Amino acid sequence: MGKIVAVTGNEAVAEALRQINPDVCAAYPITPATDLMQRFASFISDGKVDTEMVLVESEHSAMSACIGASAAGGRVATATSSQGLALMWEMLFIAAGDRLPIVMPVVNRALSAPLNIHGDHSDSMGARDSGWIQLYSETAQEAYDNAVQAFRIAEHLDIRLPAMVCMDGFIVSHSIERVEYIEDADVKNFVGEYKQVNPLLDLDNPKSYGPLILTDRYHEYKRAQHEVMTKVKNVVLEVAADFEKMTGRKYGLFETYRLDDAEIAIVILNSAAGTTKDTIDEYRDKGIKAGLLKPRMFRPFPYEEIAEALKHLKAIAVLDRADSFGGYGPLFSEICGAVMSIDKKPAVINKIYGLGGRDYLPDQAEKVLDELTGIANTGKVNIIKEYIGVRE
Amino acid sequence: MKEPLWKRLPAGSVILEAGSAAKFKTGSWRSMRPKWIEENCIQCLFCWIYCPDMSVTVKDGKRGEFNFDYCKGCGICALECPGKKGNKAIVMEEEGK
Numbered sequence: 001m002g003k004i005v006a007v008t009g010n011e012a013v014a015e016a017l018r019q020i021n022p023d024v025c026a027a028y029p030i031t032p033a034t035d036l037m038q039r040f041a042s043f044i045s046d047g048k049v050d051t052e053m054v055l056v057e058s059e060h061s062a063m064s065a066c067i068g069a070s071a072a073g074g075r076v077a078t079a080t081s082s083q084g085l086a087l088m089w090e091m092l093f094i095a096a097g098d099r100l101p102i103v104m105p106v107v108n109r110a111l112s113a114p115l116n117i118h119g120d121h122s123d124s125m126g127a128r129d130s131g132w133i134q135l136y137s138e139t140a141q142e143a144y145d146n147a148v149q150a151f152r153i154a155e156h157l158d159i160r161l162p163a164m165v166c167m168d169g170f171i172v173s174h175s176i177e178r179v180e181y182i183e184d185a186d187v188k189n190f191v192g193e194y195k196q197v198n199p200l201l202d203l204d205n206p207k208s209y210g211p212l213i214l215t216d217r218y219h220e221y222k223r224a225q226h227e228v229m230t231k232v233k234n235v236v237l238e239v240a241a242d243f244e245k246m247t248g249r250k251y252g253l254f255e256t257y258r259l260d261d262a263e264i265a266i267v268i269l270n271s272a273a274g275t276t277k278d279t280i281d282e283y284r285d286k287g288i289k290a291g292l293l294k295p296r297m298f299r300p301f302p303y304e305e306i307a308e309a310l311k312h313l314k315a316i317a318v319l320d321r322a323d324s325f326g327g328y329g330p331l332f333s334e335i336c337g338a339v340m341s342i343d344k345k346p347a348v349i350n351k352i353y354g355l356g357g358r359d360y361l362p363d364q365a366e367k368v369l370d371e372l373t374g375i376a377n378t379g380k381v382n383i384i385k386e387y388i389g390v391r392e
Numbered sequence: 393m394k395e396p397l398w399k400r401l402p403a404g405s406v407i408l409e410a411g412s413a414a415k416f417k418t419g420s421w422r423s424m425r426p427k428w429i430e431e432n433c434i435q436c437l438f439c440w441i442y443c444p445d446m447s448v449t450v451k452d453g454k455r456g457e458f459n460f461d462y463c464k465g466c467g468i469c470a471l472e473c474p475g476k477k478g479n480k481a482i483v484m485e486e487e488g489k
Contacts, residue, residue: 099404160403198406206410213405220398221405227398 002181002247009140009172012179013079013105013165014039016147018049019187022103023074023194026054026065030084031117032169033107037079059084063091063102070100071209073199075155077102081169082109085123089130095162096131097225098209099197101154102162104132105147108270108321109169110356118357119169121269121322124298125330131225133163133232134299136269138255140177143167145249146296148182151191152239158231160197166298168271170357186246229300236297253302254295256309258284262291264372265310267335268319269295272353272360276319279365290369295331303338310339313346314376317368319388321354328385347375350385364389418445422465424484426458433481439469 007015010032017025017040025044027037043049052074054065062078070076080088085106095102106124110116124134135150137143146165154163167173182190198207213221233253240251257277259265266276273294283290293309295301310316316339320329327333332350339345351368354360367388375381402408433455440448440455447463449456470482 097404098406197403198408205408208407208412209404211405211407217397217401220401223398224401224403228403 002183002186004178004180006176007140007179008035008174008176009137009143009167010036010107010174011039012140012144012181013147013167014043015181016144016187017077018043019182019184020075020077020148020151020191021049021188022051022077024052024054024066024069024076025078026056026062026069026076027078028056028059028062028080028084030059030081032109032119032173033079033081033084033105036105036107036173040079059087060091063088063095066102067091067095067098067100070095070102071098071199072201073196075151075194076100077104079105079107081107082111082117082123085127086111089127092127092130092132092162094210097221099160099228100162101151101160103147103150103154103165104162105143105165105167107169107173108166116356117169119171119173119271119321120355120357121166121320121330122355124164124166125322125324127164128299128330131161131229132299133159133161133297135163135165135296136298137165137167137172137296138271138273138294140167140172140175141179141249143172144179144181145243145247145251148187148190149236149239149243149251152242153232153235155191155194156235156239157195157197159228159235161228161232166270171271180247182247190242190246232300233297233302251296253297253305254293254309257292257294259291259293259309261289262312263289263314264316264369264376265291265293265313266317266319266365266368266372267293267295267310267331269298269321269331272319272321275360275362276365279362279369282362282366283369288369288373290372298331298334301334301337303334304341306335306338307341310335310346311342311344315347315349315372317349317351317372319351319353319368321352323352323355332385347379347381349375349381349383351388352385353388358389360389417461418464419461422460422463423487424465424467425460425487426463426465426467426469426482427485428455428458429479429481429483432476432479434474434476436474438472438474439482442468442472444468
């Protein structure tokens with residue numbers, strides 16, 4: 001049994017990094033992830049970890065240094081947010097293409113312009129096609145647990161892919177919650193010794209990373225990368241099963257809440273799922289069969305499993321805390337992709353909420369559930385995509 | 393049945409063999425060809441230093457003929473060549489002439 005503490009999301013994830021003790025961490029500060037790395041840097045200065053901290057001049061350099069350190073043969077971590085993740089963008093694809101299992105907490109924050117430091121998912125959704133595994137976290141506890149599991153998933157020898165652990169900026173990163181820490185020795189044992197694959201520092205066996213590969217083989221390398229992603233799901237479940245044995249806390253590819261007998265449901269990521277669950281409880285008390293699905297693993301996206309979980313519904317609202325301007329919200333597109341395989345398709349609508357940290361309040365969830373009730377009764381959808389919580 | 397190519401590739405496009413760039417013969421890219429004029433050569437080895445593709449072969453501290461397997465015909469050697477009494481030891485000629 002671990003220690004129960006009152007900590008912020010950033011503090012909890014920094015603690016996970018301390019317990020894992022990566023070999024190298026290259027980072028650049030950006031709100032709201034600054035505090036996470038600042039806490040981890042204190043562990044380094046206080047001699048609590050052996051990590052080599054590389055202070056760089058930008059996030060592009062941070063990810064570049066992480067790629068170098070990982071190719072050299074080290075266990076590597078960093079953290080970022082928003083513009084920082086955007087600046088890393090081209091390097092993200094290199095980390096994934098080179099199959100380097102870097103673990104990166106992403107403290108979700110809006111993208112400029114206008115400049116905004118608060119939580120939404122525009123940053124990590126913008127990086128969804130980079131080849132990284134993405135896990136999303138509702139609470140500080142989930143962020144901590146996902147961080148611990150992410151190392152096992154990313155470093156699994158069948159996978160060897162980088163992983164992002166996403167949590168909402170400020171709402172989770174800076175709010176104090178009850179978190180149950182795992183014992184240091186248990187975390188160490190859970191993640192295990194880092195196993196090197198093709199390390200550059202093995203000087204007796206020289207090798208090259210990042211070659212030029214043109215029309216003759218690039219397509220085949222991408223085919224292989226696609227194949228690896230198809231294996232991630234089983235590893236995530238296997239790691240979650242081991243994690244449950246250790247902590248009693250159960251994780252899957254997604255979480256369902258009162259969904260089994262539901263007729264209408266909200267699909268939503270991260271912290272806003274909590275508010276939605278409370279609202280669903282109120283609607284259940286009124287006799288309305290409402291439920292929730294909260295994806296945990298967004299990349300790779302578990303289309304088949306989610307379709308199975310949603311197939312009995314009459315109407316679904318997908319709430320996106322990010323917009324694809326000129327398109328539907330990113331989560332909505334995925335849910336539509338999943339629902340496509342269902343014979344009797346539920347009606348699906350898309351709501352964009354909470355951008356730039358706009359509060360997501362129960363009345364927003366209520367309005368959505370009321371609309372879903374109407375759609376379930378009439379089968380008629382008026383507007384597919386709509387912003388909610390917009391000030392008059 | 394043979395495994396498809398994509399299954400046989402090393403993960404992450406890592407090249408596990410050292411010095412494999414030697415297999416990539418870039419000489420076929422050439423449209424201009426350097427010509428070495430030995431009587432004008434003072435053996436300063438500027439051409440050897442400046443050649444981006446190690447196409448100037450050197451033995452016992454003296455240069456010999458070009459290695460045309462790798463020479464792309466960039467002309468840097470000809471540009472840098474000081475020659476002897478104003479006569480270049482390397483001149484560029486059109487390939488195929």
